[in-house]
Amino acid sequence: MEFPKLFLTLLIIESLFIPQMQVQASPTNSNLFREYIGAEFKNVKFTDVPINPSVEFHFLLSFTIDYDTSAFPSPTNGKFNIFWDSENLSPSQVSSIKNAHSNVKVGLSLGGDSVANGFAFFSPSSIDSWVSNAVSSLTKIIKQYHLDGIDIDYEHFKGDSNTFAECIGQLISTLKSKKVISFASIAPFDDNQVQKHYLALWKNYGNQIDYVNFQFYAYDKGTTVSQFMDYFHTQSSKYKGGKVLASFISDGNGGLSPQNGFFTACNMLRSQQQLHGIFIWSADDSKANGFCFEKQSQALLAAPQ
Structure with a gap:
């Protein structure tokens, strides 16, 4: 049977306006390993940390904190300064570790818990001025240190969640568009105020965020494997579509520890195609035990699937 040309034309036009099904990519495992370094000034160096050549490694x-002493009493104006152990973790040492290991990238983390014997608050006076200052000051540091990306680890807030979302979202978007950075991550934990801010950021700028370094070690010490799995799936549903990484703290003060089943949980996530990577807080504390859990984490990530 032959259809009239007009009918065929209408069919074609209609098909153009039928919503297409959204095909969601299947979750996949990753060999990404990340390690925070330099916050506790324990003289740890990049070269102290074992690096498995078969993983993607991020220091x-x-x-770095937007704490400008010249602007006291309102120091959080987007003018970032270095607060890590820059004597042992200098620009030349960044270049050296990256030249020695082609699988290594180095980023910097913004914010943290404290500064100058007080909390490191996120408290900008305006979105536009904060973003402008942050882009300028961070670009200078990133280029000086030959860095690849940034991580957002603000934990205390005086501004509202929308201001945080716009400041951080515009910062990440601008640095990426200018090709100053190649990756960005966030580091939330399960606290109502913290989650309110990071979920607002995720809602508006989640497509700009490559990894979620969720601080699972902020849960109670003695967390069990089953509890960890519940926490992981809960947070993955909140940061839907994001690469949520498994994590532990190397001093054993919170969450699921390696001794109590962290790697069991990672293997379970791997079997579910949800092990997007592992990160550790921190190299400074791991130095005392010879980085044994860094070696174990990377061996797991590098193992054939």
Whole structure:
């Protein structure tokens, strides 16, 4: 049977306006390993940390903070300064570790818990001025240190969640568009105020965020494997579509520890195609035990699937 040309034309036009099904990519495992370094001034160097050549390895310098002493009493104006152990983690040492290991990238983490014997608050006076100052000051540091990306680890807030979302979202978008950075991550934890701010950022700028370094070690010490799995799936549903990384703290003060089943949980996530990577807080504390859990984490990530 032959259809009239007009009918065929209408069919074609209609098909153009039928919503297409959204095909969601299947979750996949990753060999990404990330490590915070430099916050506790324990003389740890990049070269102290074992690096498995079969993983993607990110060092995260901790921290750079928008704390400008010249602007007291309102120091959080987007003018970032270095607060990590820059004597042991210098620009030349960044270049050296990256030249020695082609699988290594180095980023910097913004914010942290404290500065100058007080909390490191996110408290900008305006979105536009904060973003402008932050782009300028961070670009200078990133280029000086030959860095690849940034991590957002603000934990205390005086501004509202929308201001945080716009400041951080515009910062990440601008640095990426200018090709100053190649990756960006966020580091929330399960606290109502913290989640309110990061979920607002995720809602508006989630497509600009490559990894979610969720601080699972902020849960109670003694967390079980089953609890960890519940926490992981809960947070993955909140940061839907994001690459949520498994994590632990190397001093054993919170969350699911390696001794109590962290790697069991990672293997379970791997079997579910949800092990997007592992990160550790921090190299400074791991130095005392010879980085044994860094070696174990990377061996798991590098193992054939």
